[in-house]
Amino acid sequence: MAKSIHETLIYPDTNVETVAALAADPAFRSAVAAYQHALRSDLTVAPTADGRKIRFEYAHGTERVPSFAKKLAGDEIPIIQEETWHGDKADVLITIPGKPGDMRGTITLEQRGADVAQVVDLTVKVGIPLVGGKIEDLIAGLLTKAARAENKVGLKWLAGEWQA
Template sequence: MCAMRFQQTATYDAPVADVFAMLTDPAWREKVGVAQGVVSSDVTVTPEGTEGRRVVIDQVQDTEGLPAIAKKIAGPTTRAIVTEVWSSPTTGTIEILAPGKPTKAVGTVSLVADGDRTRHVTDLEVTVKVPILGGKLEQVMADNIGRGLEVEQAVGVAWLEGDR
């Protein structure tokens, strides 16, 4: 089985330092979870090295709306642990795991200055180790991650405009 490549970019009208501060703010992460409709969420942010941060989001998500085959594997809810390790304010790694499930997504996150704006790039390899159906389920997982990142961006735009 091969992994599916997934990349998504969010653009914010703010400098890199402001976007990094937002991405590593537990209050913002909690607000994103509420907007995504998660069942529960626990967010931990700790220093990483001299200028980085480790962000761990442990959440329970409702699987309503997923295709029947995905719900059969996941159940009515699924737990996702998202770990972002920012080695600096512009570069990090990301890992999305569902304990006890044959799924994972690993890759990188980066913040790129673009004039007065910042691009937040998420680049992942999505893997679902299920014979025959793995590729289809990887697409379902990538689509679900993409929808989550779209909500994250909407909350981020509002946050940077002062909606806290």
């Protein structure tokens, strides 16, 4: 089984280059992690021949995770999000070290008039018999909330209104 995520987030009155720069900004990614109550976070950015590779590592506590998933996760959930950007599109791989499954897909930035649409398309796969579907649903919900949280912080960040 697999669960698909399709989310379109809007950044009004800006351009693709400005929104793309957020992904590689350590201060912005740190603010997003803090907004989501991450226990810790780290961002590395490396240039590639035709873009850049971003590795965003963060960890969440499990206090708000259902008990069936908490048994599998332990005390915290470390997450590694790798984005390989080529212009206005990124290939995305999200993994939880030591756990079966992954989240793969793309992030695309599109100029739509004066606004930028960030289109997130991911597929969640968890290879655990019996409970894999439940965990896929849980992870899909968490990733959707995370994308919306990043957008919320991004809107305030671009407007110069973000306060840590």
